[in-house]
Amino acid sequence: MQTAEWRKDYEEFEEVTRQFFAGEVPVPKYKGFSGGFGSYAQRGGKASMLRLRLPGGRVDKEKLGFVVRAIDKYKIDKVHFTTCQTIQLHNLDADAVCELAVEALDYGIITRGGGGDFPRNVMVSPLSGVEQGEYFDVSPYADAAADYLMGFIKTVKLPRKLKVCFSNSPKNEPHATFRDLGFAARADGKFDVYSAGGLGNNPKMGVRVAEAVDGSQILYYIKAMVNMFVAYGNYENRAKARTRYMQEVLGDKYAACFREKLLEVMETEKLDIHVEAREIAKESDGVKVCHKRAVLQKQEGLYAVMYHPVGGCPKPSKFKEIYDAMTDMEQVELRIAPDETVYIINCTGSEADRFLEITSDSADTVFESSVACIGASICQVGVRDSQNLLRTLTEQAKEWGYEDGVLPQIHISGCPSSCGTHQIGRIGFRGGVKKADGAMQPAFVLTVNGRDAEGIEHFGDQVGTILEKDIPAFLKELGEEISKSGMMYDEWYEEHAERFAEIAKPYIES
Numbered sequence: 001m002q003t004a005e006w007r008k009d010y011e012e013f014e015e016v017t018r019q020f021f022a023g024e025v026p027v028p029k030y031k032g033f034s035g036g037f038g039s040y041a042q043r044g045g046k047a048s049m050l051r052l053r054l055p056g057g058r059v060d061k062e063k064l065g066f067v068v069r070a071i072d073k074y075k076i077d078k079v080h081f082t083t084c085q086t087i088q089l090h091n092l093d094a095d096a097v098c099e100l101a102v103e104a105l106d107y108g109i110i111t112r113g114g115g116g117d118f119p120r121n122v123m124v125s126p127l128s129g130v131e132q133g134e135y136f137d138v139s140p141y142a143d144a145a146a147d148y149l150m151g152f153i154k155t156v157k158l159p160r161k162l163k164v165c166f167s168n169s170p171k172n173e174p175h176a177t178f179r180d181l182g183f184a185a186r187a188d189g190k191f192d193v194y195s196a197g198g199l200g201n202n203p204k205m206g207v208r209v210a211e212a213v214d215g216s217q218i219l220y221y222i223k224a225m226v227n228m229f230v231a232y233g234n235y236e237n238r239a240k241a242r243t244r245y246m247q248e249v250l251g252d253k254y255a256a257c258f259r260e261k262l263l264e265v266m267e268t269e270k271l272d273i274h275v276e277a278r279e280i281a282k283e284s285d286g287v288k289v290c291h292k293r294a295v296l297q298k299q300e301g302l303y304a305v306m307y308h309p310v311g312g313c314p315k316p317s318k319f320k321e322i323y324d325a326m327t328d329m330e331q332v333e334l335r336i337a338p339d340e341t342v343y344i345i346n347c348t349g350s351e352a353d354r355f356l357e358i359t360s361d362s363a364d365t366v367f368e369s370s371v372a373c374i375g376a377s378i379c380q381v382g383v384r385d386s387q388n389l390l391r392t393l394t395e396q397a398k399e400w401g402y403e404d405g406v407l408p409q410i411h412i413s414g415c416p417s418s419c420g421t422h423q424i425g426r427i428g429f430r431g432g433v434k435k436a437d438g439a440m441q442p443a444f445v446l447t448v449n450g451r452d453a454e455g456i457e458h459f460g461d462q463v464g465t466i467l468e469k470d471i472p473a474f475l476k477e478l479g480e481e482i483s484k485s486g487m488m489y490d491e492w493y494e495e496h497a498e499r500f501a502e503i504a505k506p507y508i509e510s
Contacts (some may be wrong), residue, residue, distance in 0.1 A: 003106075003367040006105055006110055007105055008099055010037070010098070010102045010114060013034070013039075013098065014098040014102075016093055017030075017039075017048070017098055018094050018098070020041065020045075020094075027041060027045050027380070028370055032116075034115070035114075035116075035117075036112065036113065036116035036117070036118060036153075037111055037112055037113065037114070037116075038051040038052070038053060038101070038111030039101065039111065039115070040041070040115060040380065041380065042090065042091070042379070043377065043378055043380050043382070047090070047093065048092045048096075048097040049090045049092065049329060049374075050085045050088070050097050050100055050114075051114040051115060052067070052086055052088060052089070052111060053109060053110050053111055053113065053114045054087065054109070054336065055122045055124075055143060055146035055372075056122060056123065056124035056139050056142050056143070056198055056335070057085030057123070057124065057126055057334075057336030057375070058139070058334070058335060059087070059334035059336065061323070061327065061332075061333065062108070063107050063108065063109060063284040064323050064333075064334060065077075065107070065323060066104060066107040066313055067087060067319050068162075068319050068323045070089065070100055070103070071089075071316045071319060071320070074092065074099075076092070076096075076357035077316060078091050078316070078378075079312065079314060080312055080313050080374050081309075081313075081314065081315050081340045081342060082336075082419070083338050083339065083340060084120060084121050084123060084163070084338070085121060085126070085336045085337070085338060086114065086121050086336070087336070088374065090318055090378060095376070096190075110150065113150065115161075117158050117160050117162075118161060119149035119150070119152055119158075119161075120162065120164075121154065121163075122142050122144045122149065122165065122166070123163070123164075123165035123166070123175075123179070124139050124168075125167050125168040125171065125173045125174055126173060126337035126341070126343055127168075127295070127304060127335065127343060128166070128168040130280065130296045130297040130334055130345050131169070131277055131297070131298060132296060132297065133169060134168040134185070134298070135168060135185040135186060135187050136189055137184055137278060138167065138168045138183070138185050138279065140275035141183065141191075141273075141275055142165075142166045142167055142276040143275075144218070144273050144275060145164055146149045146175050148219050148271075149162075149164065149222065152226055154473050156226060157230075158229055158233065158235055159229060159230075159242075160238065161180075161211055162180050162181070162225070162226070162243065163179050163180045163181075163351050164179065164180065164181045164182070164222060164225075165179045165181075165183070166182075166183045166191075167182065168185050169185065171453060172452050172453050172454040173339075173452070174338050175199075175452055176194060176206075177205065177206050178193070178194070178199070178204065178205045179198065179199030179200060180195070180196065180197070180225070180229075180242070180244075181193070181195055181221065182192070182194040182206055183213075183218060183221075183455060186212065187280070189215075191213045191214075191215065192210065192211050193208070193209050193210040193211075193221050194206030194207065194208050194209070195207050195225060195228070196228075196242070196244050196246050196254060196275065197244060198242055198243065198244040199418035199423050199424070200242070200417050201239070201246070201416050202416075203311055203459050205459075206242035207247065209221075209254075209255045209258040209262075210259075210262075215273075215275065216274060219272075220262060220266055221271070223269065223271060224258060224261040224262040225258075226259065227265065228243075228246065228258055229246070232246045232257070233245075235478060239343075249454070264461065280299050280302070280346055281329075282299065282331050284301020284348060284349065285301070285348040285350050286301070286347065286349065287350045287352075289349045289352045289353060289356075291356055293305060293306040293362060294356060295343070299346070302345075302348065303347045303348075303351075303418055304335075304343040304344065305344040305347060305355040305359065306362070307355075307359040307362045308340075308342070308359065308363040309340075309362065309363070310363055310368055310391065311340070311387045311390050312340030312372070313387065314342075314361075315361070318361070322334070322344065322359075325351075325354055325355065325358055326344070329347070329351055330346075331368075332344065332346050332347060332351065333345060333346065339371050340372075341419075344359075365405075366404055366408060367393075367394065367402075367404075367406075367407040367409065367410070368397070370390055370394070371412065371425070372386040372387050372390040372411075372412040372420050372421050373385040373386050373412070373414050373419035374386075374387065375388065375414045376414045376415075379415075381415055381417065382414035382415050382431065383414055383415045383432060383433070384414045384431030384442055384468065385414065386413060386414040386431065388411055389429070389444070389468060389471065393471065393472060396476070397475075397479075402479045402482075402483055402494070403483065403488075405489060406479050406488060407475060407482075407489060408425075408426040408427060408479070408489040409425070410426070410428065410429065411425030411427075411429070412429045412431075413428075413430045413431060415430070422447060422450075422458065422460065423447065423459045423460050424457075424460065425447070425450045426448070426451075426490065427448055428446070428450055428460045429444035429466075429471070430444060430445040430447065431444055432465055434466075434467055436510070441468075442466060442467070443465050443466060443467050443468055444465070444471060446462070446463040446464055446465070446504060447460030448458075448461055448463055448493075448500060449497070463501065463504050463508065464504065464505075465508060466507045467507075467510065470510065473505070473507070474507045481499070
């Protein structure tokens with residue numbers, strides 16, 4: 001679809017947005033409209049956010065340059081890397097959000113469908129194409145899928161959002177086995193396909209609907225998925241208008257019904273694709289880097305630099321520092337990961353050293369690299385301020401001084417929507433309330449033992465609800481116990497799951 005067609009859509013977006021800021025459109029009505037353009041009003045209705053749709057979390061020099069100029073031009077003071085591999089720009093006034101949405105088009109960034117009842121940003125394993133041990137580079141297939149899915153924004157009314165992803169290995173970082181539609185790479189160069197999974201309320205693992213699918217066939221499966229959702233999705237009850245609820249409707253017949261839709265598409269449409277492999281023809285400069293945030297790529301002598309700003313919220317000025325450094329570097333780009341980490345890939349040793357210096361404000365431990373959604377101070381539907389909780393915990397953890405790995409990466413969601421992916425965290429927290437001292441107080445539901453790796457996927461088991469003010473004490477006590485054992489968290493939990501529950505019990509029952 002041509003940029004001019006998208007640009008026309010934003011004329012209505014600007015009209016309605018200005019009406020909203022003038023107080024002429026109520027918040028609920030505006031939310032239902034603006035989400036389709038990748039924008040939502042923030043809590044209080046005095047500012048907006050804009051979600052930049054970035055297929056596979058890829059940010060090349062051109063796109064990064066746009067973000068840098070946007071931050072400078074509109075004095076943007078808050079940016080967030082999301083668990084769906086996008087960049088959110090926050091605290092925007094009417095002029096900024098309307099102008100930015102259109103300006104982004106000139107840099108290949110389309111915010112259309114970034115929210116609302118549309119196909120969302122296509123997710124990909126962040127190091128696809130450069131990761132040692134991957135089955136194969138899945139990103140060219142994801143690009144084709146992203147282009148194809150954009151066509152449904154104007155042609156098909158879906159019950160709710162549709163998330164598609166591609167994983168390059170059993171690490172399953174984009175959660176291919178429990179997305180609305182996931183393509184999981186195999187050692188033989190093909191894909192297994194999973195359907196109707198998802199996090200949030202009533203999470204579901206995906207149903208494996210096909211095995212050993214050739215990459216040239218992926219669009220048939222996407223069209224079949226869209227047709228399934230249209231046929232069996234719940235258009236009446238938004239709370240159940242996600243693909244995972246189709247498993248409840250169809251039960252054991254789900255996979256068979258999917259294959260029926262697939263056959264219909266294959267008999268009536270021609271959707272075969274051919275993708276070109278991406279070549280990284282960059283040579284090493286001979287400089288070797290030994291740093292825990294420097295990841296050796298499968299391309300000899302090249303590195304990816306990990307950068308995880310606490311809470312996924314970097315200082316806006318950091319974008320310009322990175323951009324200025326990479327301007328004259330060949331094939332260097334950013335990849336946003338589903339845990340709010342950013343990788344700066346295709347670096348020579350000396351380039352990696354430069355980026356390690358620039359990103360020295362990165363999380364320094366596994367615990368500091370914990371995940372949190374944007375939180376209730378900004379999000380309209382948020383219940384708890386997940387960002388504030390994470391800041392509190394990481395600050396106190398520095399005082400506790402536990403060895404790196406004693407406390408795991410935790411995942412915090414401000415509400416049941418699971419934007420912080422709390423359900424797959426080794427320890428997860430989901431915003432809620434709890435009655436204490438005769439009044440309802442801020443609290444979080446504690447979950448434990450979430451896993452996302454393919455073959456051992458598991459949604460966290462709910463332990464109970466802890467008052468927000470008690471969470472630091474709980475984690476401190478947990479860390480002390482693990483430290484005394486001489487183990488790291490994962491090893492300790494495997495042997496002491498019952499002890500974890502014992503430590504949590506007084507905080508849950510208080």
